[in-house]
Amino acid sequence: MKTELTAGGDPGAAYLIRGVRVVGAEPTDLLLTGGVVAEVGRGLAARGARVVDGDGLVALPGLVDLHTHLREPGREDAETVESGSRAAALGGYTAVCAMANTSPVADTAGVVEQVWRLGREAGLVDVQPIGAVTVGLAGEHLAELGAMAESAARVRIFSDDGHCVADPRLMRRALEYVKAFDGVIAQHAEEPRLTEGAQMHEGEVSTRLGLTGWPAVAEEAIIARDVLLAEHVGSRLHVCHLSTAGSVEVLRHAKKRGVRVTAEVTPHHLLLTDERATSYDPVFKVNPPLRTAADVTALREALVEGIVDIVATDHAPHALEDKECEWAYARPGMLGLETALSVLLDVLGERWDLIAERMSRTPARIAGLVEHGRDPAPGVPANLTLVDPAARRTIDPGEQASRSRNTPYAGLTLPGRIVATFLRGEPTVLDGKAVR
Template sequence: MSSYLIKGVSVLGAAPTDLLIRDGVVAETGADLAADGATVLDAAGLVALPGLVDLHTHLREPGREDAETVESGSRAAALGGYTAVCAMANTSPVADTAGVVEQVWRLGREAGLVDVQPIGAVTVGLAGERLAELGAMADSAARVRIFSDDGHCVADPRLMRRALEYVKAFDGIIAQHAEEPRLTEGAQMHEGAVSTRLGLTGWPAVAEEAIIARDVLLAEHVGSRLHVCHVSTAGSVEVLRQAKARGVRVTAEVTPHHLLLTDVRAETYDPVYKVNPPLRTDDDVTALRAALADGVIDIVATDHAPHAVEDKECEWAYARPGMLGLETALSITLEVLGPRWDLIAERMSRTPARIAGLESHGLDPAPGVPANLTLVDPAAQRRIEPGELASLSRNTPYAGMTLPGRVVATFLRGEPTVLDGKAVK
């Protein structure tokens, strides 16, 4: 394997040091290191973080390779500083069997840019009627531990309880898309003053909050692990705060776009801002940022949702919901939290790796640790140009924005996947 000597890097914002990477691990750290045959990288001014881990990525393959593939999504992830992503199940066919999750897992291994960990569906075909092959997926080569019908809520409380009971046997997790469907029928955006002014059917905050409240009670009753996807309202934060105070085994994520953007973006009628759950209000954004900082919300997850041109460049009502996220998530989190590198590492690497059970990820650079890491230039400013993104899709809501920070290099098990800000392969 290759050897790399990273000179003068700041690990999590600490004083500059050198990192020697050899045989896939961090072999040595310290000042003025030397190593014969190692490729030397000048990292003065850069910050080293444990490789980022995304718990919520849509890679679209199999079935919608026109929007994204495992390879193109993996490349986007690596450029964003990620070394592992969890691929959601709403593919075609749905990842509700051992065969499909193994296919996604193998495609990830073949791409070799990030570790792709499939998420299995909770119900057959995401239909919410009967449980999928949870045990078979858990026992497959992909070793699935998280299950989600994301894009659809497991609305039936009996089915949700059964799913929580089933995965408890192997310490699995049900990741819920919290949306009471009877309250969101025909919804186009957040229900509030802006939706009223625009004449668009609203998606009320309570539709999310009611499902979270129900599910934390079910998880508490069963004693199982629940993860709440893309939390978007201040009310949801309070439900989670109370559940955690009671010791419920619940974790939660927030997306970069819900930390930065609000429902006023819909005034443009540009479908790039259509997302599920919808962009909310300033008050919700404030509550989400505070909850991320204090740990009520455990992680940042991208909900990277690529769409083909025809699914976004159309009338708002007919557009598919979703936004790109992998290549911009770190910059937005840096914008929101500031250069609090230890907190960023906790929310974007360590905690998501622990939730997903990815034992070789989420580890701070130190001797003997697998060399899954990213190097960031915190002083850089980056203008987002859709045509320069690695994703096959272009539905980024940040087009034309200038965001802080730039990923200079990403290493997966000691091998670079990104160098000088460019994908290695």
């Protein structure tokens, strides 16, 4: 990238991006001013505007992550709203949805407002809290769904992620409750009675390694139950981190019947398989677990087809002591924000419209983030990211912005580099570096 800029944006400045390919189309210029895309066209000029040479770059609508763990409040040793926001901006994101499994749990209006305010103070991405479905994620009593929805954070997605809402009566009540304000219940699909003591995917590799298996049916059974409940209630269901070929078929059938269900897949479930567990490196321990090559293929095909609606990172930072230990005692989870787009480029190639749809437009639509997920056009909020598709980078955990280091991609060389990210026309990343 040839640019007149260095890291350190000028608040309120206009930015002129020259010769960039918007969602992979022919090169054009973008003028960003007043928080919006003011003009699009060739040969633009604006006195005093700071100039970015976009030759060879692709402009995408700012990425939106529907599944991020920011750990604050409670585990600031692993991540904070600020450090996670910086990691997100460096990954090309302009909005992230922060999961509720904090300490205290985000099950009240007070906690979700705290997370929302911390995101606003950081000012690097829009942080939209996700509220818990049940009090303390305990699966016994509904949390204050209405109070969280009416709070300053305007919560619209609710999830006990990390825990399944296993009680069907409670799940039905949650779906009924959020229907009043067109909310979404995002389910961690795991029948707990089938996964007790599970350490990895149940299959040939787990048998060989002598590790207790997490069967695919534990995910598929909950999805099947929940799409029936969502259909009965007429409410919106979102399935978190889909991981099996069987789950794809359950979703395919539900969508044919018109059930209001959406689903996400993570970058790691699109790239990695359960064979990684043979190293006994806890960085590859995740929930749901890495599955088989056949599952990976099915998930990739479902993502292209649209049976799986979006890519979400499930960015799950952990402190060193929670990962650098024996496999059985390690916490499940992987980093994802700073590498997600590169993984998608590796998996899908330069299919820019598909990437924009799965990583920006559709997740913004599911979350109701109306300022996000919109391709750069006159009058549209200037939330966008610039990507250098020709670049290749070797992932170094020590260079990442997250406070944690549990990336499964360490040492891998992946395509694509985020050159710049703009949030309402203000740069959060320039020349591949965080502005602040």
